[in-house]
Amino acid sequence: MSGNAFAAALALLPDYLGQHVVLSASAVLLGSAISLPLAIAASRSRRLGGPVLAIASIVQTIPGLALLALFYPLLLVASNVTVALLGWRIPALGFLPALLALTLYSMLPILRNTVAGLSGIDPAVKTAARAVGMTSRQSLTMVELPLAAPVIMAGIRISAVWVIGTATLSTPVGQTSLGNYIFTGLQTENWAFVLFGCVAAASLALVVDRLLAIAETGFSRRSRKRLIAALGGILIVIAASLYPLVTMDVAEVTIGAKNFEEQYTLSALLADRLHKAGFRTARRADLGSTVVFRALASGEIDTYVDYSGTIWANEMHRTDSPGRKPVLMQVAQWLRTTRGITALGSLGFENAYVLSMRSDRAKTLGIRTLADLAVYAPNLTIGGDYEFFSRPEWKSMVNSYGLNFARQRTYQPTFMYRAVRDGDVDVIAAFSTDGRIAQYDLRLLADPKSALPPYDAMLLVSGKRAGDVRFLAALKPLIGKINLSAMQQANLMVDRDKRTPEEAAHWLAGRIVR
Amino acid sequence: MIRLRDISKTYGGGPPALGPVNLAIEDRELAVLVGPSGCGKSTMLSLVNRLIEPSAGRIEIDGVDMALCDPVQLRRHIGFVFQDIGLFPHLTVAENIEITPGLLGWRRTDIDSRVLDLLKLVRLDPSHYAGRLPHELSGGEQQRVGIARALAARPKIMLMDEPFGALDPLVRDELGSEYRSIHDQLGITTILVTHDMTEAMLLADRIVVMRSGEIVQNGTPQALLDRPADSFVQSMIDTPRRRANQLAQMFGEAP
DSSP, rough: OOOHHHHHHHHEEEEEEHHHHHHHHHHHHHHHHHHHHHHHHHHOOOOHHHHHHHOOOOOHSSSHHHHHHHHHHHHHHHHHHHHHSSSSSOOOOSHHHHHHHHHHHHHHHHHHHHHHHHHOOOHHHHHHHTTTOOOOOHIIIIIHHHHHHHHHHHHHHHHHHHHHHHGGGGGTTTSTTTTTHHHHHHTTHHHHHHHHHHHHHHHHHHHHHHHHHHHHHHHHOEEEEEEEEHHHHHHHHHHHHHHHHHHHHHSSSEEEEEEHHHHHHHHHHHHHHHHHTTEEEEEEOOHHHHHHHHHHHHHHSSSSEHHHHHHIIIOOOOOOOOHHHHHHHHHHIIIIIIIIOEOOOOOEEOOOOEEEEEEHHHHHHHHOBBHHHHHGGGGOOEOTTTTTGGSSSHHHHHHHHHHOSEEEOOOHHHHHHHHHHTOOOOOEEEEEOOOOHTTEEEEEEEETTTOOOOEEEEEEGGGGGTHHHHHHHHHGGGTOOHHHHHHHHHHHHHHHOOHHHHHHHHHHHHHHHH | OEEEEEEOOOTTTTSSSSEEEEEEEEEEEEEEEEEEESSHHHHHHHHHHHHOOOOOOEEEEEEEEESSSSSHEEEEEEEEOOOOOOOOOSSSHHHHHTHHHHHHTTHHHHHHHHHHHHHTTTOOOHHHHHHHOOGSOHHHHHHHHHHHHHHHOOOOOOESSTTTTTSSSHHHHHHHHHHHHHHHHTEEEEEEEESSSSHHHHOOOEEEHHHHHHHHEEEEEHHHHHSSSSSHHHHHHHHHHHHHHHHHHHHHOOO
């Protein structure tokens, strides 16, 4: 099994490592290109120097993940502006937000070291540069920068190591990186994957750190040999990681997925069918519900599976619940008319948010419905995924039943199920297709007032693919072919049996043919 | 001829650090500015090649107002030697010396032969020293390179700010007298700043004694010895004289 996981991880390495290196190298290059002139200007003007370093220090205190998350809405706004003004959309997802956030992140060490390097030069040497007849620019390029070079290089080195580490966090904004191993591994409890991702990112950082250290001593010891060796080494690392990306076919279609197992499996299933229909495919996983929806609306991804109730409550802001069929129809119509998205139909199962408790505990307290739960809620703790408590469905549930919990906690879905099993929380907002409901013997609490909408899994296609017959023909056979028990079993394969989402997708595909 | 006309320098809103002073230095003269720390002698030196700009007055070289020159071009044609030497630590001896000719766009072959000549002039063996870095050299050797660098573009004027002040006494006397012969050999004009009256007496054609930003006396060493302007000049001259007498008594010789 672990050999299997290692082979699976290794197969993904060319893509993940290549994208990680391209992203990190671009960010450090862009960061240096901005920081060096800025630091030179800052070191020559005290009025500029203070604020520049202060701002860079503040940026550095923002957690890397938050910085990445901030660029998504910023680019979304910018994207709307460019669409309105130029009729052209800048991508808010993927490479660009990751590049911008990491560039900002890379700047502080370069700025700080350049300013320190330049201001640490013996004033006598600077006066000598003027006295021998150098202009201010000649003094900078012939004397000050060469003397500060080892310190500046040390800054670039620190920056590169930081960026390579932080780049693993760019997975949730839709940029593939070595972080994909870590995020996917965490979600599917595939620790071999997590470890593989850590070792790969750390090794890359270590190699780059060593190479840049050689460059640093090359500058301080005036050794051209060392500089050439370091530069050559860096170029080899970049070229070696780029090679598979260049030779790899450019993806024609991109399949999105949110951040849980079922979504990984379904995106693998969609990718497989499209691949067999002759499309070159790419997948972007671990996207938030709103992020993936916007990406489909803007055409940055071509297809993914969403749940009717999610769009009903979050995008259409509906709080009523007229039943499965009407919701499906109204959502499909709303998507077509307001977002230009085609809903191909329901896959055939529902994956609802359902408040659940351990059976033994529910039995002891005599809780069967949300109305029963409301009585005990003030003494209970509830756990949900990252999105749940900020979603309108939660508010509507709270209002309908007067739920008032003692505490609420958020978890990565995998850990949420463990938390309820181990008694860390009493109630969780489980996914009704999740295999762990059966595995951990959880009781699903009924919703007699229909506070929650239905959550039929819908296959959605972006506007630009609406007329692509070959594309639609590849996906249409999936409609109505996956029932609840099939999806639950596929999820259990990943959760309990530690099979990869691709294996689960393969198994699901086999069921569809029959 | 270098002529300072009503030159003064004021820092901030305080009293003038220098002047107003008037001074004329003849071609081929070796003039020494001497006085205690803070008397304005280094400021006066730095005004000549416009490392510092005067607050009032003007400086003429051969009748041309220096304020009308491009300061960068001006500095390329005036040699400057520092007490703390200021060699570029990342450049070799040869690379340091060839800086100014390089800035002036000399041909490579001319530069190379100039570096060889200069190393010989300051008595450093080119084959041994040309490729070395400043930190590998002794203080005296470094200042020889500093002098060679200042002379590289064949300046007519040399400015030297306490050039031997940081060296040990033996090296200092040796380098001082060597410089005096280089000065004579090249036929240049030198302004040298020192606080050491003995050094001034031994090297100068003209001594300019300064105190608190003003010139107290301006004359040949002999004139100073014969007719000190006031008790301040007298006391400055007395120091070397007293030392000479002490030495004479110790060795039992007539001064």
